[in-house]
Amino acid sequence: MQRPTVRAVLTRCAALLVLTVTGCAVTEPDRDTERPSTPGGVTAQAGSATSVHVMWDRSTDNKAVVGYEVYEKGAKVRTVTGTRHMVDIDRLTPSTAYTFTVRARDAAGNLSAPSGAAAVTTPAPTPDDRTAPSAPAKLRGRVEGTGAVSLSWARAADDTAVTSYDIYQEDSRIHSVPGAATTARVSGLRPGTVYTFTVRARDAAENSSGDSNALDLTTASGPGEGPSTAPADLEATAVRKAGVRGIDLRWTPPRAGGGGEIREHQLFLNGRPVTTIVWGTTPPTGTATYHFTVSEPPGTRYSIKLRAKLPDGKWGDFSAQRTVVTR
Numbered sequence: 001m002q003r004p005t006v007r008a009v010l011t012r013c014a015a016l017l018v019l020t021v022t023g024c025a026v027t028e029p030d031r032d033t034e035r036p037s038t039p040g041g042v043t044a045q046a047g048s049a050t051s052v053h054v055m056w057d058r059s060t061d062n063k064a065v066v067g068y069e070v071y072e073k074g075a076k077v078r079t080v081t082g083t084r085h086m087v088d089i090d091r092l093t094p095s096t097a098y099t100f101t102v103r104a105r106d107a108a109g110n111l112s113a114p115s116g117a118a119a120v121t122t123p124a125p126t127p128d129d130r131t132a133p134s135a136p137a138k139l140r141g142r143v144e145g146t147g148a149v150s151l152s153w154a155r156a157a158d159d160t161a162v163t164s165y166d167i168y169q170e171d172s173r174i175h176s177v178p179g180a181a182t183t184a185r186v187s188g189l190r191p192g193t194v195y196t197f198t199v200r201a202r203d204a205a206e207n208s209s210g211d212s213n214a215l216d217l218t219t220a221s222g223p224g225e226g227p228s229t230a231p232a233d234l235e236a237t238a239v240r241k242a243g244v245r246g247i248d249l250r251w252t253p254p255r256a257g258g259g260g261e262i263r264e265h266q267l268f269l270n271g272r273p274v275t276t277i278v279w280g281t282t283p284p285t286g287t288a289t290y291h292f293t294v295s296e297p298p299g300t301r302y303s304i305k306l307r308a309k310l311p312d313g314k315w316g317d318f319s320a321q322r323t324v325v326t327r
């Protein structure tokens with residue numbers, strides 16, 4: 001029998017190798033090349049002689065927007081996460097014109113087209129101004145569905161001029177509007193959640209007023225959601241008993257539903273849990289009260305809120321936050 005030549009054997013092996021490689025080839029998944037939509041509604045408001053507050057509307061993407069890049073005349077100056085749609089640009093020059101644009105970015109690194117430009121001029125400095133504006137008064141508001149509220153307040157006074165109003169949710173500044181405005185709309189809120197708003201006035205020298213009155217607003221529940229599980233009507237009062245400083249609390253526990261009982265509440269001071277309030281006997285059915293002592297010196301400011309442990313073992317929503325100063 002005739003044996004194949006060496007050349008024939010090599011030819012057959014090469015063909016087999018080609019078939020093997022072709023059959024095992026791995027198809028790469030489609031790469032995300034779609035750009036996010038261009039951010040709209042970009043505004044820029046001078047908050048002081050050296051800072052500007054930039055805001056924009058959220059962009060959309062076929063997967064998810066993970067960040068926004070803020071540019072000043074084409075140069076990137078800030079980057080924020082995809083959950084934010086506002087930022088303060090600091091360390092600017094007084095009496096100077098600036099132009100800001102915003103681009104959205106997705107996880108694949110695709111950038112949207114630049115937004116429309118928002119122009120702003122920082123005011124002149126007032127280095128000798130050390131007088132803060134008066135606190136805004138008569139803060140009012142209304143809920144707009146499941147994710148937004150509208151606020152209004154009485155104008156503050158200042159020895160020079162109020163350049164902006166800063167809106168705070170609990171202890172965080174979440175929005176700013178020009179000094180000529182006395183209204184604001186805050187969006188991006190969660191359904192069925194209680195929010196505590198205050199407003200402060202600010203002048204060109206960065207002097208900030210005290211807080212306005214606090215305003216509690218609860219957004220509407222989403223489809224299929226039950227009533228709020230947050231403790232209601234929280235009151236916090238600084239007291240001094242036998243020379244010992246303390247704080248008295250009063251509130252209405254949430255309704256447990258299904259015949260269950262609310263037996264525990266968790267107390268938060270300045271954003272941190274400090275104790276769990278537990279009733280050893282039958283828990284109160286109406287107003288609940290609690291007293292605790294504090295060791296810090298008079299004039300110490302505390303932010304206080306509560307949440308209840310529900311009968312299913314999960315923690316419910318937070319109450320409105322209260323601020324109290326020890327005496």
